[in-house]
Amino acid sequence: MNSEYETLVKAAEEAMENAYAPYSGFCVGAALKAKNGRVYTGCNIENAAFTPTNCAERTAFFKAISEGERLFEAIAIVGGKNGEVQNLCPPCGVCRQVMREFCKADFKIVLKDSCGVRVFTLGELLPLSFGPDQLG
Numbered sequence: 001m002n003s004e005y006e007t008l009v010k011a012a013e014e015a016m017e018n019a020y021a022p023y024s025g026f027c028v029g030a031a032l033k034a035k036n037g038r039v040y041t042g043c044n045i046e047n048a049a050f051t052p053t054n055c056a057e058r059t060a061f062f063k064a065i066s067e068g069e070r071l072f073e074a075i076a077i078v079g080g081k082n083g084e085v086q087n088l089c090p091p092c093g094v095c096r097q098v099m100r101e102f103c104k105a106d107f108k109i110v111l112k113d114s115c116g117v118r119v120f121t122l123g124e125l126l127p128l129s130f131g132p133d134q135l136g
């Protein structure tokens with residue numbers, strides 16, 4: 001595994017164990033690393049009314065932001081049906097936009113599948129994005 005992110009991916013895998021996904025059965029875990037080294041984890045939290053469902057990535061971001069964190073380095077994301085990680089679990093569009101609010105284009109998004117770990121940047125996954133700078 002890409003050893004630089006081994007610990008962060010492990011934290012995401014542990015967070016996935018807390019996923020509340022009784023409707024889709026698709027469990028996701030995320031681990032968000034702040035620039036000061038602190039790690040905030042999150043899981044997806046589904047809801048019987050469906051739309052209130054919160055993704056693992058946003059759970060991690062909202063935990064961090066609500067605790068005063070503002071500077072972020074990387075997020076690891078793992079997911080799969082019944083918690084079995086086989087394919088990459090790329091962040092949904094809403095989560096990418098939340099990342100865009102707080103992170104620059106070089107923010108690292110670390111994904112894992114059964115073959116190993118791949119590292120992307122937010123700039124790659126959300127090109128030509130709309131962010132706080134547009135509002136002046």
Ligand code: THU
Nearest residue numbers: 024026028044055056090091092
């Ligand atoms: N999910 C996440 O937690 N993160 C993503 O980036 C993609 C989707 C969750 C939401 C829902 O609970 C389940 O996966 C199926 O969409």
